[in-house]
Amino acid sequence: MINILGNQYQIDEKWCFSALKKYILPSHKVVIIPFSFYDQSIHSVETWQEAYGKIDGRYYSEIVNPLLSYGINEASIHWVNYFEDTKAEAKRKIEEADILYFTGGLPDKMMDRLIEFNLIDAIREHSGIVIGFSAGAMIQMGTYHVTPDEDYESFGFYRGLGLIDTFDIEVHFEHTRLQLDCIHKAIEESGLPVYAMEENGALIVDHGKVTTMGKVHYYG
Numbered sequence: 001m002i003n004i005l006g007n008q009y010q011i012d013e014k015w016c017f018s019a020l021k022k023y024i025l026p027s028h029k030v031v032i033i034p035f036s037f038y039d040q041s042i043h044s045v046e047t048w049q050e051a052y053g054k055i056d057g058r059y060y061s062e063i064v065n066p067l068l069s070y071g072i073n074e075a076s077i078h079w080v081n082y083f084e085d086t087k088a089e090a091k092r093k094i095e096e097a098d099i100l101y102f103t104g105g106l107p108d109k110m111m112d113r114l115i116e117f118n119l120i121d122a123i124r125e126h127s128g129i130v131i132g133f134s135a136g137a138m139i140q141m142g143t144y145h146v147t148p149d150e151d152y153e154s155f156g157f158y159r160g161l162g163l164i165d166t167f168d169i170e171v172h173f174e175h176t177r178l179q180l181d182c183i184h185k186a187i188e189e190s191g192l193p194v195y196a197m198e199e200n201g202a203l204i205v206d207h208g209k210v211t212t213m214g215k216v217h218y219y220g
Contacts, residue, residue: 002129003164005137005195006202007104007171009062012069015200015214023129023204024099026071031097032063033080035113036105036135045083052079063103080117087117094122099129102136106151108158110139123161130163134171137197140164145186147179155182157190164205170196173217183219193220 002023004011011020034052042051051057064077078097080090094100100123102110114120123130130140138144142165146152170183173196183194195203198215205211212218 001127001163001207003140003205004129004131004202005140005169005197005205006131006133007137007197007199009104009133010066011131011202012066013200016202017069019204019211019213021070023206024067024070024072026073028070028072028076028098028129029096030067030072030077030099030101031080031093032077032101032103033094033110033114033119034059034103034105035080035082035117036103036107036110037082038106039109048081048083052081059103063101082113082117087119090117090119091122094119094126097126097128099131100126102130102132102139104134104136107135107138107144107146107160110135111158111160114139114161120161124163137169137171137203141168143190144168145170145182145190147182155185157186166192166208167210168192168194169203170194173198173201187219193218195219 042048051059054060067077078093080093132140139160140163141160142162143157144160145168146156148154168186170179173179186194196217201215202213203210
């Protein structure tokens, strides 16, 4: 398995494109799994379409257009729709994809919904590429920490997918005292090093080998 961890969807930018184009190929089929949404903003078929639908979804182009830059056909990009897909349909899309793509948002909500859809085993058995941004990067860990922000009141550890178990990450890193304190707390309590990724920072984990792109800082 190859894991790509980042903050922002703009993977077509110069600082990362040359490294990623070795992995993201025109022939690839992609399934986007946007399960990290906020209940108050996405709670129905209609609100899901307003967020991710092709016609007027506010996140559609932001997510899809960078993938098109790699030569991927738009017809090869599929979505798991929480409100319309059955569990069987969601599993089939994952099994047929070369790339699993996890969006940003709330990591614990994403894990809850993946469990609800019985998708954990299918994801863990995937042998291709797993791409995740912010929350979608965090859940790839065996255990990830959360630094307090507008969504989470306190520091805490949460269970992830267990695709990576040799380190932890700090997303949207801005060198704040709070972030640094939480990084050191995470290291002390988990015993794992932390890669802190600034907005233009990402990681490639190729069968365990870590390559950094852009602005990434290592704390161990």
